[in-house]
Amino acid sequence: MHFKTPRTRIETLNALQYIPFCPEEKKPKVGQVFETLESTELFYKEYCTICGFTPRLATTKRIKGNELPNSFALRNVVCNRQDISRVRPIPRIDCRALVQFKYQENGTYIVTRFDEAHNHPLASPESTIFLKGNRKMTEVQKQFVTKVKVLKLGGVKAYRGWKELCGGYDNIGATEVDFKNFVRDIKTYISNFDAQMFVENLIEKKDTCSSFYFDFIVDENKCLAGVFWADPICIKNYIFVR
Template sequence: MDSLQSMYTLLLSPCIYVPENYCVGVQSINNAGKRFWTPTVADSVKPLIRMVFNSIESAFTFYNEFTIQGDFEAIKSSSKFPEDASGNKYISHKYFVCSKHGFNQVKDKNTKKDLQCSAEISVADFGEVSTLDSDKKKKKSKKRKRPSLKVGCCACFVINLNSDNKYQVFKFTDKHNHISVPPEHIKHLKSQRKLFNSQKYFLFQLGQSGIGSNKGYRVLSKVHGGHELVGASKNDCKNWKRDVNKYILKADAEMYDMVFIPYIGIDNHFKCVTFGAALLAKEDVHSYDWLLKAFKKAFPVEPQIVMTDQDPSMVIAVQSVFFTTRHRLYILQSDWIICKNIGSICKRIGSICKQIGFNLQED
């Protein structure tokens, strides 16, 4: 009975699970009894105060190297946008925090108000800080309830703009109030997941065969030998497919501004045959030259006669690609009617000009 009671006491007592044979860094306890973990990394990737970077992206790349060795993930947080003398806004401070920084919004059932828990990082010294989501309007839609991974971690990496228009390290805190991610789970972090070009091409070919991204991910897992060896998640495949569809839709809309050029000829039975077609963005010599070379690659034998319209670019391209072909120009029916009746048209124009009092001088 005592052993059963001790087991219940152990299960109900607050504790933090630490995997066996896994070093979580240097553990410390503050005066309030809270435990913190400092990752053990090489000094070459550890940020130092007043370290200078050329841009925000270079600073974030350097901090990512530190996070990879420290077995946690960093995200871009808030920024400060002051105004210069001319009224233009610029980024003076940029925050990079742990992915478990802050807390999710908790809705109070009694007051029906959103209560935001405060984190240990204070930005009172820098004034108001604008976040990326502050300007976005919140949609009134029901969200699926899911557990939160945010525990109010206080680890941060802050840079500010110095007098040389470069960013330097202003604040750096490497203490976490949670254990790091185990090495076998590092590949599941968002920053470590990636689809390679060969995998993207494979998913695209499966999409051409009518296989969606969900089934395509299953095929990838079978090819690689397991889900953990793919290097990406199912949502990554779905997001990539969404981006591809957006790009193709945009490209289809732009194709309406392109020039459609068909290859039409006569076969041995004196029947009209369409050999192929092409879409060109420009009607210049370079585009026509590429088009005729592609046709010559598909049909090695040059045609005996080529008939085109009166485009001067096409005339130059045909002479530079087809050496044994006779090139002839054709005139549209409307152009033929105008040329045939040009005399009567000129007389008609002359009579109209005389009626309105406009004198024509004959050369």
């Protein structure tokens, strides 16, 4: 059973104000102009990282007659704890922090509203790396997980192993869940191409050993139905027994 955050608690929280510390040059200002929508996203994401909260896209209005993916007449970006919602790992408690970007006729975007006060404590500089928007597995980490999976190590053990390599959880830049999700994605990918990968492996063996033999058949749906293979030792043993 889920319960909504009590209204009395929301009213109490809204009476509080947490103004994040941020250098003035990194802080949005009403009237500030950006050349593209992408530049607004990069600027505000950096601001959120400095302040210690995760942004969430709230409201968008498209430009009439423009069907391009990034064509918005208005875009509101809020704290991810805005609105009242059911219980979740990070509950939404009607935080009012917000920035609004509006499209101008010359193709630029201007800040038309900026509310910087939050009704909840913000993440410390040391813990901002664990915010959802800042967590990201590097390519090196993904390669590491892929390799240790051959040893039948799952995401949890891969995460702990990487912690030992980098000197602590604070240096990973991703969470245990991120590692587990990547292992899940690998399994999903392999499940769609496992037969093809198996045949390609046999082809590689044939390329490295001319005496290696294999053959396979597929069914009417072009799915792998049967495989036969024999290495030089198997062939020699067969001749001897026969």
